[in-house]
Amino acid sequence: GTYPLPEAQTDRFLLKIKVDYPTLDDEMKIVDLYTAPASRTTVKKQIDANALQVVQQWTRQMPIANDLKKRVLKIIQITRTNKELIEYGASPRASIGLILAAKAHALLSGRNHVSKEDIEAMAYPVLRHRIILNFEAERKGMSTDDAIQEILKKA
Template sequence: MKSIEQIRATFDQIFKEIGKVVVGQEEMLKHTLVSIMCNSNALLESYPGLAKTLSISTLARIMDLKFSRIQSTPDLLPSDITGTYIIEESNSGKKSFKFQPGPIFSNIVLADEINRATPKTQSALLEAMQEKQVTVGNTTYPLEQPFFVLATQNPIEQEGTYPLPEAQSDRFLLKIKVGYPSVDEELEIVNRYAEALKNINLKPVLKKDHILYLQNLTRQVPVANDLKKYAVDIVTKTRNKKGMIEYGASPRASIGLILASKALALIEGRKHVSKEDINRMAFPILRHRILLSFEAERNNLDEDSVIKQMLR
């Protein structure tokens, strides 16, 4: 076994390598790694130009994973994602159907602007996200492990978009909000990308089997019983806060909150989950799983401020 210090050093190395390409956005990168460690999917929401795609592609390179990107548009078809059967002619002239895998057959799939795809295409991702397999025709194809879908969506320009249905958004472990960089960070971005382009040499830090090992280790991080109860209390409160929340989070959120807290503890080099981990992960876990009431919106409250009220 790698010691916890070695594990921490590995994650520090990952952040250092990403830092060569992406300036700032530590929280977003950390949460993305949490999602990967939990073997789950994440939804990234931000305004355009905040390095979402760049961060994910860089992460894939550092982790030595196969990366594919799907740019969602209203005319995107499910078969464009999953793949389809094509007719292949052999040297003898015999024609047969051959499965041509789509971009979903990767380790990291970036579904860019997922809310621009039609619900039919969005739901094509459901099976892949949940079951880690794809069914085309009568055949089911398992996806290579590790597998993550990292989808992005734009909170503006809502015309011609198809907001994710609750059932689908619940399948994303985290909804990560990507904020604007600080002035210093933006200055660094300008210095780095507005001048002569340098060839950035990225070193792979993790291999596939390392990721699988870390995913297994994440589930082994111990949690105290009172902290488990605290996490469950937070989730159940979302169902009882009728004044602010119209629909609360499902038990999937409780599982996700504990699992994400474990992953955060491991990434930060701790052997146990702390209350602070739960409080920090409550925001990305719950913000897409609660539906605010009219009263909350009338008071100019967003999901994060309502979640904050439920934390101790």
């Protein structure tokens, strides 16, 4: 079965991506795929290990301005000090993860530098499993994404 992981283990995952339920049409395709007679599926290799390592190197080499690095650190710091919303803030792994994810986002967007928009786009998947809302925020019906939005406004 599945069970929730402790915070120390979830912190080791780079991203938490929200996946909604499929549409009726998509679910029909899923049902058809898994209830039809078995057939051999061929998988076409999209990238080899060497090419993947090159892309990883490009990501790490992507420049990020010091003011944007400081913005990332400020975002993470606010998760630790914003006691109105957050019980437990993000660890230093979150700082590293947000910078690397922003670099990858910039690379995949065809740019050779990190922007504020890259940081804001990746803040949600990088932080949503790394912060724990306090009782007051939960009582107000806030989600972690709501808290992240507030943090980004303050940073």
